Amino acid sequence: MKQQIIEKIKQYDTIIIHRHVRPDPDAYGSQHGLKTLIQANFPNKNVYAVGQHDDSLTFMAIPDTVDDETYKGALVIVTDTANTDRVDDQRYTNGDFLIKIDHHPNDDQYGDMLWVDTTSSSCSEMIYELFEAARELEGWVLSDRSASLLFSGIVGDTGRFMFPSTTLKTFRTAGDLVEYNFDRNEIFNGMYEMDRKLLNLQGYLYQNFEIDELGAAYVRLSKEVLAQFDATASEASLLVSSLGNVKGITAWVIFIEEGESIRVRLRSKGPIINTLAKEFNGGGHPLASGATAYSWEEADRVIARLQEVVRDYKQQ
Template sequence: MKQEIIEKIEQYDTIIIHRHVRPDEDAYGSQLGLASLLRTNYPHKMIYTTGLHSAPLDYLGKPTGVDDAAYEGALVIVTDTANTDRVDDQRYTTGAYLIKVDHHPNEDKYGDMRWVNTDASSCSEMIFDLAKTAEWTLTAESARYLFAGIVGDTGRFQYPSTTELTFNTVAELIDYDFDRSALFNGMYEVSCNVLQLQGYIYQNFSMDDNGAGYIKLTKELLAQFDVTVEETNNLVPSLGNAKGIVAWAMFVEEDDQIRIRLRSKGPVINTIAKQFRGGGHPVAAGATIYDWSEADDVIQAIEALCKQQ
């Protein structure tokens, strides 16, 4: 499959790379990392990246954007995106050929070609694997993107998805001359407002005797702390520091929906996400509800899951 993808890349003069909405480090790492690799190794090709930019990821990079006309006869690659409704920029279907590269469960089998590896720690790890297979030249820029994606999606190598291959990959990436300290500062430094909201979370989260936890962040609360929805991304792991917690949900209210970020220290949590218009990895998933009354159903599902352990 990797070789087939490489051959497709070599066939097209224009390549447009998409990723998922509300991007994280792996979305940017795989998208921008692949773009950097292609620009280095195929300088005659036109390489574009698209999708709504996320301000908290300013430290990592920004997509270039792309005009409608560029899609004619183009190869489109979507990275790190399990479902079609989560592809950022729905023009992804208007190219000549579509490739899906992902490490989430392959339940939405879109694309003319699909490379899905659920054993990979991250899509960025897969892009590195692709580069090795193609014998592409890596630069410090591409190494930085891929390193950030791997670190982000492994929770700094804490998640079970971290494997020997992950560490071997990272060992090769850190040989390249990029500033890891500056990168980590960009990934983990937060504003005082976000830290104050984190304090609120620690003071107000709920957890039952079986280790099921949750916190609800309403629009009014976010406004009170002057924190955006995007800025709450780094707070999701916070409840994992609570002794005895097994699985938890962070509810974050937006204008038209309530996002649910689900995490687990063992029990498979993406089964709950699928019940509420979502999906993801076994221990890290997301879902969506449209009314706070549904939140109680999610909480009950988490409580039932933890009670079984």
């Protein structure tokens, strides 16, 4: 499949790369890493990375803006996005040919060509694997800029190599990437430094989460709470892993109210939670998933289901 993707990239003069809404470092890393990889090897091609910008990821890249006309006759590639509903910028279907590159469960098999590898730690790791194949077949090179982006994406999706998705291949890929010339400290600072207001919000989160006797935990961040700390929903999402540091928690959910909906951020230390996320307009990885609720009553149902999932896990 990698060779087929390489051939498609060679065929098109215009390539537009999409990723998922509410992006994380792997979304930006795989998308912009692929963009800069193609540009380094085909400087005459027009390559764009599109989608709504997240200010917290400015340290990585800033998306491009393209008009509708640009999609005519273009190759479109969507990275790190399991479901069509989550593709940022729904014009992704307006190109000539569509490729999906992803590491989430392949529940939504969209695209004219699909490369899905659920064993990969991140989509950024897959882009590096694509580069390795292209280097062997076509003599492609990887720029320092691409290496920096792919490394950032891998670090983000593996939780600094702490998540179970981290494999020997992941470490080997990271080892290859750090041989390039980029500043790892700059990446870590951009990814993990927080404004004081977010540290205060994190304190609120630690003081107000609830946990049952089996280790199912939750916390609600309403619009009023976010306003109290002058934080946006996107900024609050950066705190999703915080409860993982609490001894005794088995799985947890953070609810973040935004507009007329509520972001549902699920994490787990063992129980499979992506099936639960699918019940509430979402999906994701077995131990890290997201969903959407449309009322606090629906959020209560998410909590009840999470408690059931943890209970079943404990009884195995």
